[in-house]
Amino acid sequence: xGSSGDNNxxxxxxxxxxxxxxxxxxxxxxxxxxxxxxxxxxxISQHENFGGSSMLSQSELTNSPYPVVMENQGISTxxxxxxxQSGSSYVELVPKFPSYGSGSFSEMVSSFGLNECGQIANxxxxxxxxxxxxxxxxxTIANSAESQEDHQLTEEPITGASPDGKKRKRVGESNSSYDxxxxxxxxxxxxxxxxxxxxxxxxxEKKPRTEQNSGAxxxxxxxxxxxxxxxxxxxxxxxxxxxxxxxxxxxxxSHSLAERVRREKISERMRLLQELVPGCNKITGxxxxxxxxxxxxxxxxxxxxxxxxxxxxVNPELSNxxxxxxxxxxxxxxxxxxxxxxxxxxMNAHPYSHGIFPASxxxxxxxxxxxxxxxxxxxxxxxxxxxxxxx
Amino acid sequence: xxSVHPNSTTTTRFARRFLISLSRxxxxxxxxxxxxxxxxxxxxxxxxxxxxxxxxxxxxRRAWSRALLLKVRNRVRFQGILxxxxxxxxxxxVIKRNKASGEMNKTDMLRKLVPGGExxxxxxxxxxxxxxxxxxxxxxxxxxxxxxxxxx
Numbered sequence: 285x286g287s288s289g290d291n292n293x294x295x296x297x298x299x300x301x302x303x304x305x306x307x308x309x310x311x312x313x314x315x316x317x318x319x320x321x322x323x324x325x326x327x328i329s330q331h332e333n334f335g336g337s338s339m340l341s342q343s344e345l346t347n348s349p350y351p352v353v354m355e356n357q358g359i360s361t362x363x364x365x366x367x368x369q370s371g372s373s374y375v376e377l378v379p380k381f382p383s384y385g386s387g388s389f390s391e392m393v394s395s396f397g398l399n400e401c402g403q404i405a406n407x408x409x410x411x412x413x414x415x416x417x418x419x420x421x422x423x424t425i426a427n428s429a430e431s432q433e434d435h436q437l438t439e440e441p442i443t444g445a446s447p448d449g450k451k452r453k454r455v456g457e458s459n460s461s462y463d464x465x466x467x468x469x470x471x472x473x474x475x476x477x478x479x480x481x482x483x484x485x486x487x488x489e490k491k492p493r494t495e496q497n498s499g500a501x502x503x504x505x506x507x508x509x510x511x512x513x514x515x516x517x518x519x520x521x522x523x524x525x526x527x528x529x530x531x532x533x534x535x536x537x538s539h540s541l542a543e544r545v546r547r548e549k550i551s552e553r554m555r556l557l558q559e560l561v562p563g564c565n566k567i568t569g570x571x572x573x574x575x576x577x578x579x580x581x582x583x584x585x586x587x588x589x590x591x592x593x594x595x596x597x598v599n600p601e602l603s604n605x606x607x608x609x610x611x612x613x614x615x616x617x618x619x620x621x622x623x624x625x626x627x628x629x630x631m632n633a634h635p636y637s638h639g640i641f642p643a644s645x646x647x648x649x650x651x652x653x654x655x656x657x658x659x660x661x662x663x664x665x666x667x668x669x670x671x672x673x674x675x
Numbered sequence: 676x677x678s679v680h681p682n683s684t685t686t687t688r689f690a691r692r693f694l695i696s697l698s699r700x701x702x703x704x705x706x707x708x709x710x711x712x713x714x715x716x717x718x719x720x721x722x723x724x725x726x727x728x729x730x731x732x733x734x735x736r737r738a739w740s741r742a743l744l745l746k747v748r749n750r751v752r753f754q755g756i757l758x759x760x761x762x763x764x765x766x767x768x769v770i771k772r773n774k775a776s777g778e779m780n781k782t783d784m785l786r787k788l789v790p791g792g793e794x795x796x797x798x799x800x801x802x803x804x805x806x807x808x809x810x811x812x813x814x815x816x817x818x819x820x821x822x823x824x825x826x827x
Contacts, residue, residue, distance in 0.1 A: 571781065596717035
């Protein structure tokens, strides 16, 4: 997997929705960057061409308390992209520096301080590259000079020092004040390569960059220039990677970052499961939740077994059963809960069902009373035992 | 993440398939009440029909449905002529990795419950569990309504 094969001049994107979905985190805003309102942003690409280190950082807005990373622009420089797999953290991008660009940039960048952030985010990429390369090269050169500062500038709000509102506003203004000329270039199409999850962690961990927070020295000159370059939309084709920044007070080791991302992903899934399993609203903790999940799945499977046993004993008398049944409201069976209570006999001993269903349960009238209670077997065993009997 | 709940098309498709396979399994009423063994056999067949029609209704979108369908197909061909060779080697590696901890913990139990769960990592496993749980719930709902219809 690895680098997306974007060989175009960098900036073909498809709409951000795709990349958002691929990020696999719930609750993402996922607006494309170019929306004037403040959006969660862009995806990052790992584009390697000379022309093409376009970047887009896409931050997912989630419940993260920290300000979302902003984006990139303008700098057509290249720097290393740091890739992390992220479920719900915000994203950043470290662009790659072009040759003419700046050795100095990296120094600048390294001196930047973001509070314990693991990587630096966003620099924009060159919208320039989309259109005429030749024409833009000069501009890029010019830009790169500024962009370096802009870079710092854009870094700065991300440090977490500035509150969210401030960051948003800046980006907003920069977007709004964006030179329409440049806007035109920045056609951000995002590449739909959406293998966001389970992307190379290894590769990510290979090139981490820890930047120290330089703090106040950057703040002064940046606000003016930020407007210009923030809106350089560096779009880069969406990449498999989601970039993560370390939060304040947390370890910046690349391994721990990746682990944190993973843990967040897992906890997000557990939350989803918690909503699915009835009666698990108050449970906190993975172990107990897992127990509940296992019990619930087992009980559902047992219910299927009981129902099939019941169907086996009942002889269908209706000839047009299919149409008739489908014409009834299958999707909303009446008194489903009461019906579920009918599965008692085998489930009496099951602690889980007692917790969920009310206690008193009528016996199934149709059930053959001599029929031994169906043992709880997994589907595999049943499949296995089925075929020796012949179909 | 997209919603895990099966939509109404999936439910209808499942209901239809299941009913069709049920109707194929009817036994003549003149034989009298079924013996225990026959009930056992029919139970298993019906259960298999339920799971496979659910998997078909869901389609190949989810890993668990693919795994279920593969299992059913392999059983039918008796000795797994269709067994996926690539999957076999990958499975071994992944199972080994997943068994890293010596004893049986909850994750392993979950893996056994969810079809296709052995080759997944925790993240994917949890997602598949969510979807599988939702489809099981619809399965139960539909089957219950069928039973209600028959017993009316």
